[in-house]
Amino acid sequence: MAALKYSRQREAIKEFLLSRKDHPTADMVYTSLREEYPNLSLGTVYRNLSLLADRGEILRLRVGDGTDHFDADVSPHYHFICTGCGSVIDLEMENIDQIEDIAGVNFNGQIYGHVTYFYGKCGACCKRELS
Amino acid sequence: MAALKYSRQREAIKEFLLSRKDHPTADMVYTSLREEYPNLSLGTVYRNLSLLADRGEILRLRVGDGTDHFDADVSPHYHFICTGCGSVIDLEMENIDQIEDIAGVNFNGQIYGHVTYFYGKCGACCKRELS
DNA sequence: TTCCTTGCAAATCGTTTGCATAATG
DNA sequence: CATTATGCAAACGATTTGCAAGGAA
Numbered sequence A, B: 001m002a003a004l005k006y007s008r009q010r011e012a013i014k015e016f017l018l019s020r021k022d023h024p025t026a027d028m029v030y031t032s033l034r035e036e037y038p039n040l041s042l043g044t045v046y047r048n049l050s051l052l053a054d055r056g057e058i059l060r061l062r063v064g065d066g067t068d069h070f071d072a073d074v075s076p077h078y079h080f081i082c083t084g085c086g087s088v089i090d091l092e093m094e095n096i097d098q099i100e101d102i103a104g105v106n107f108n109g110q111i112y113g114h115v116t117y118f119y120g121k122c123g124a125c126c127k128r129e130l131s
Numbered sequence C: 001t002t003c004c005t006t007g008c009a010a011a012t013c014g015t016t017t018g019c020a021t022a023a024t025g
Numbered sequence D: 001c002a003t004t005a006t007g008c009a010a011a012c013g014a015t016t017t018g019c020a021a022g023g024a025a
Helices: A008-018 A026-034 A042-054 A098-104 A123-130 B008-018 B026-034 B042-054 B098-104 B123-130
Strands: A059-061 A069-071 A078-082 A088-091 A110-121 B059-061 B069-071 B078-082 B088-091 B110-121
Touching: A008 A026, A008 A042, A026 A042, A042 A059, A098 A110, A098 B110, A110 A123, A110 B098, B008 B026, B008 B042, B026 B042, B042 B059, B098 B110, B110 B123
Parallel strands: A078 A110, B078 B110
Antiparallel strands: A059 A069, A078 A088, A110 B110, B059 B069, B078 B088
16 A cells, blocks of 8 residues: 555545534535635545545445445444435444345355445434424 | 336337346447447437336446446345456345344334345356466 | 437536646655 | 645546437327
């Protein structure tokens, strides 16, 4: 892995992600940080998000809405995507790694991991529908 | 849902998907059908794939390689993506819908579904690595 | 004749890249 | 000084869309 040099921008991107629990997209990161760093470029945001994701310092979430979301919480956990408002929410749930064993039963290869997203209506959207 | 009119192209696209078990991309569908329908357009392929997916007649797979794959088998099943060769393979495995109940335990919304992809090395790639 | 569908091309969207310059080690 | 990172703009790949013409009900 190549050596990294410090960069104010990369630090700001990572701190921004750490400060939020709503899993922003690259464009959200860019737009928000632009207020503090007026000549930050979108390319730099993408470059650093990819770099951090490759190093495992952040998570890239392909939630299926066409644009990647990012999460600074790299501890193992799952995500819920609301089909109503599109929000991406952390789930606090029991480990389900046994599904890899279940999947491997009739399979003649090696299963090293899985990606799971849960879909439905979030609490706020459920409430909204009742009114 | 709007009324559908018959179209030779749509029929061909669906039949093509039914004839394959390797989950082609839009471009693969286009390239293959072009031989029989030389002036089929890529736009038409995309339009019909989206239309069929919206109606639930086919599945759109977001396997994470940047381009969507499609599957005419809409019966509930799971997919494995080989990190070696990128192939998308059907898994014959036990039902794991209980993970939605597990996920819902500490969640104050409604979970209606989930998407899971398994990753690893397929049989062919495992073999290749040994040699 | 109504209106869905097509082919084609242009447009869009998210993301990546080339390059000259700036900052780090 | 050697190298990595930046800003900017151009390039890209996948997908969508506008529009005039074609085909199904």
